[in-house]
Amino acid sequence: MGRTDALKRGRDKDGQPPLARSELPTDTVSLARYLIGKILVRELPEGVASGRIVETEAYVVGDAAGHAYRGMTGRNRSLFLEPGHAYVYLAYGSSCMLNVSSEMPGIGAGVLIRAFEPLEGIPIMQLNRGIERLRDLARGPGRLTAALRVDRRLDGLDLCREGPLWLGSGDHEPGEIGQSIRIGITQDASRLLRFYLRDSPFVSGPRSLNVR
DNA sequence: AGTGCGATTGACT
DNA sequence: GTCAATCGCACTA
Numbered sequence: 023m024g025r026t027d028a029l030k031r032g033r034d035k036d037g038q039p040p041l042a043r044s045e046l047p048t049d050t051v052s053l054a055r056y057l058i059g060k061i062l063v064r065e066l067p068e069g070v071a072s073g074r075i076v077e078t079e080a081y082v083v084g085d086a087a088g089h090a091y092r093g094m095t096g097r098n099r100s101l102f103l104e105p106g107h108a109y110v111y112l113a114y115g116s117s118c119m120l121n122v123s124s125e126m127p128g129i130g131a132g133v134l135i136r137a138f139e140p141l142e143g144i145p146i147m148q149l150n151r152g153i154e155r156l157r158d159l160a161r162g163p164g165r166l167t168a169a170l171r172v173d174r175r176l177d178g179l180d181l182c183r184e185g186p187l188w189l190g191s192g193d194h195e196p197g198e199i200g201q202s203i204r205i206g207i208t209q210d211a212s213r214l215l216r217f218y219l220r221d222s223p224f225v226s227g228p229r230s231l232n233v234r
Numbered sequence: 235a236g237t238g239c240g241a242t243t244g245a246c247t
Numbered sequence: 248g249t250c251a252a253t254c255g256c257a258c259t260a
Contacts, residue, residue, distance in 0.1 A: 079241070087241070097256060115253030117242050134241055164242050174255095206241055 034061045034190030035072060035142050041189045043182040046105045050124040053105065054080035054133045054217050057122065059196025062138055063188050064170040071143030071170055073160055074192055076219040077136040077226060079204045081121070083129060086209035090130025099178075101130040106182040106189070110167070110174050117164025118173045122181060122189070136163045136205070136216075139224040162226040197221055202231040 033039060041060065047053045055078075063072040081088035081101075089098040089111070100109035101123050109121040109132050121132040138160045140147055147159050147169035160166035167173070172187060181189045198220040203212060205227050218225045218232060225232060 081241075089241080092257085095257070111241090112253095112255060114240060114242050115255070119241060121241085136241085162242070168243095204241070208240090 031065055031070070032184030034063055034192070036191075038191045040182050040184055041106070041191055043104070043106045046124075046182070048105055048125060050080045050082045050131045050133060051215065053122065053124045054078040054215070055199060057133060057135070057189075058199055058217055058219055059193040061141070061190035061192040062135065062170070063190050064143070064172065065186050066143075066146060066171060069143050069146055071140075071146045072190070073138030073140045073142075073166075073169075074196075075135060075138045076222040076224045077138075078217050079134040079136060080124075080215040080217070081132055081134065082215065083125060083131050085131070085213075085215075087204065087207040087211070088131065090132075091209075094130060098130060101132045102128055103178065106180060108172075108176050108179040108181055108187065110172060110177040112174060113164065118167040119163045120167050120172050120176075134163060135166060137161050137218075137224055137226050138166055139222060140169070157223055161224055200232060200234050202227070202234050205231070 047056050057075050057078050060075050090101045103123045104127045107123040113119050120135045123132045125131045140159050151169050160169045200218050200220045201214045202216045204216045
């Protein structure tokens, strides 16, 4: 790793530091919208990888589809932290899912990061994923964490501080945000709690969902 | 201690 | 378009 690379740590590609927690909306749905267009930065031994978030899902208070619905457990305790902490869990035995905690401390809710547009460290992410195609690098929540090598070890991490994984400021005006039902759930399935950048080719999900 | 089940993905028809 | 892999965790007893 070179000298210039070391100087970049803790700053995003525009030289910006992590988002201040005071800027994050506390409300889960607001946070899900707010995170569209923001930057997710991963610092790895071999360099920095980052992307612009283009798709999120809100798992709100009282949501039967949310992991915190039946109270705090060993797995989901990070959802109860103050806004801006990572909740990482393993889904289907093979894919890790990255969430950003929302709501006041003690309230279990969060936002699932489902896709981003690769920006920095593309060769690193291509290696991590074992594929080349830009569009497929982080299109889907499990692919995104695979590209960034995010797993349970990062659960509970504060994403508003410089470190191995953090949130950067990104675009002020990301573009038109669409809304749809969430993907892959059975409980509370009709609620429009998925948000995505309308014109981005980097969003997941069937075309039929990406119209609203 | 045993059981059932996913906030998915990649391989395949 | 369909479908099975895979395993940690919550739940029941």
